[in-house]
Amino acid sequence: MAPLLEMRGISKVFPGVRALDNVSLTVEPGEIHAICGENGAGKSTLMKVLSGVYPHGSYEGDILYDGLPLTCRNIRDSEDRGIIIIHQELALVPLLSIAENLFLGNEVAKRGVINWAEAFQKTETLLRKVGLSEAPTTKVEKLGVGKQQLIEIAKALAKDVRLLILDEPTAALQENDSQKLLDLMLELKAQGVTQIIISHKLNEIGRVADRITIIRDGATVSTLNKADISEDRIIRDMVGRDMAHRYPDRTPNIGEVLMEVKGWNVWHPDQKDRQMIHDASFHVRRGEIVGIAGLMGAGRTELAMSLFGRSYGQTISGQVTLGGKVADTSTVARAIDAGLAYVTEDRKVLGLVLEEPIVRNITLANLFGVSSKGVLSLRRETQVAEEYRRAMNIRTPGVMQRVVNLSGGNQQKVVLSKWLFTDPQVLILDEPTRGIDVGAKFEIYGIMNDLAAQGRGVVMISSEMPELLGMCDRIYVMNEGRIVGELARSEASQERIMALILQAEGKAA
Incomplete structure (x- = not known):
């Protein structure tokens, strides 16, 4: 035929x-x-x-x-x-x-x-x-x-x-x-x-x-x-090479508690009687990659966005400490100043200005870093963007390329660069490898490991359980807006995670 x-x-x-x-x-x-x-x-x-x-x-x-x-x-x-x-x-x-x-x-x-x-x-x-x-x-x-x-x-x-x-x-x-x-x-x-x-x-x-x-x-x-x-x-x-290990090797060097969230409660932005996050408490140590697992609708993104400048929800209560001090995360600008950054799961709508060039996207969250007395320096912007282009292996002819013309993996690296330029102490990554290929995934895993090696804290939200198990030192499990369990790397498995979710659903019923 x-x-x-x-x-x-x-x-x-x-x-x-x-x-x-x-x-x-x-x-x-x-x-x-x-x-x-x-x-x-x-x-x-x-x-x-x-x-x-x-x-x-x-x-x-x-x-x-x-x-x-x-x-x-x-x-x-x-x-x-x-x-x-x-x-x-x-x-x-x-x-x-x-x-x-x-x-x-x-x-x-x-x-x-x-x-x-x-x-x-x-x-x-x-x-x-x-x-x-x-x-x-x-x-x-x-x-x-x-x-x-x-x-x-x-x-x-x-x-x-x-x-x-x-x-x-x-x-x-x-x-x-x-x-x-x-x-x-x-x-x-x-x-x-x-x-x-x-x-x-x-x-x-x-x-x-x-x-x-x-x-x-x-x-x-x-x-x-x-x-x-x-x-x-x-x-x-x-x-073009064998990948015997899907996740890069890493020897954790975990220090003292860097961020702690206590009694975090969030209500739906439009439905005042609907509580989305119930009394959530967790912590992240220096040099640690912490995962948040859960099924769709468990409240993982709502928790992350509400922590980052109250970008989601209303009537939010609870306490966030960073570096041992109570942190003001009531607006995005204040959350950034406190040392928090959030990489959204929707890079095209919420993470990037697609029609703008790479250079503008990378510096967008930290304009003070490329300006003097309120005046932007194009030379400094270009210098910063070039540094991140090389460090993150963003495949592009130059930093003036519009972001809309980049592949998904390279777009994700631009989003990461934008938030790394704010010099965060804790970086929350929401579905950081969604829609990108295995090669780009491996590179992003390497970036996460580098951040942890620098003594920063990384929070990883992912719907792919093998990814959480391969990358995280500890995993919190969420179900219907509640943290229902915590697993160390040594005891975590897909079966244990699902068991915690099903137990929580059984109690709720």
Whole structure:
């Protein structure tokens, strides 16, 4: 059987960067083909070439689709051929209904008049196909991210998709939603829909992919059949070396208590009678990495944000001490002055100004450090940003590059640089490796170890239990806004963490 898609010798150059260098990819009809690589390897760029985001003529190489040359001038051209891409940032309009979103730009209309009865009927059929039972009139803003992702797939099905491209489809999903999406991919495969998935989650790739192509530094490294797929092989091809240890070696040198939180209570910002954090108490020592584990909705982010300048919640009570002194963390500026920093889980919305250059983002939280008598020094800003670019291995042609053009891993390094420039004593990291590849993860783990070696305290919130177990000296377990247990590294395990959560739920019931 002839391939559905062949991409031959694809090269794409941006100013100062060769994003793709002679990449080749073959996709067979009806298969699920995974594409893996580190952040910045060129995966998304390759798919944008295929889908017409980067039009024919803006790249070198040839694309054959159904055996014929594919020369897309825009996304509409590729969609007309049945090639649909679902980007990591969902392209839905929150204030419109499901039906309106499904047929936006593809309206069910005759002579300019929309047939709503037919649109709703088609919407119900499409929603059933993706396992949803919501009414067609439901506004998208009322739905969780998992259901929105399924609506994006329903939208693709409405356009008679033949080749579905999913870019990091489960990056922001909970475990249950991720499993539903993977099940749907397998169902679509059974219906003859060919799919390409870009993902960093190697266990998910192993579950659904028939073949996998690995890209490194903009070039094709290997294509593996399902029988040859293993995490060790994928990692070796992705990063160019064996990673016998997922987490860097570290010998802890733990000192006295650096930060202590006592009796911390937080109420919901909008619902005055709803308490989100209940009497939370914990401490962090110098040179220590402390983890906070819990299921989605346990209150981990709410705890962290409320501590950092009361960025979340209302009617907050409790005490924070830093270095043995009561700390004023009532505003973000005061929390920074006290020696606290917080790396948000949502780097694109809350952590970065995407349209600004690297240099502005890195210095944003400490403008006093690059100014004199209220006047910013561009020379000093550039010097600081260059120092962090080298120290953090931010892969970019220069610090004037806009952050929006960086890969996820490099964006995360910019966020870390911004907060490290404030010289914090305690750094709270909320899902610091979400949506980044194994190579970038390893680098961020190394940065955490360096901070601990300097005698600082690190608090790590993560939904990945192996990550907490591999990095942390102690782990606190949260459930429904309460700290329900504390485990030393020697006694911590996934089973012990889950047992504490289930015991707490049993008591609450």
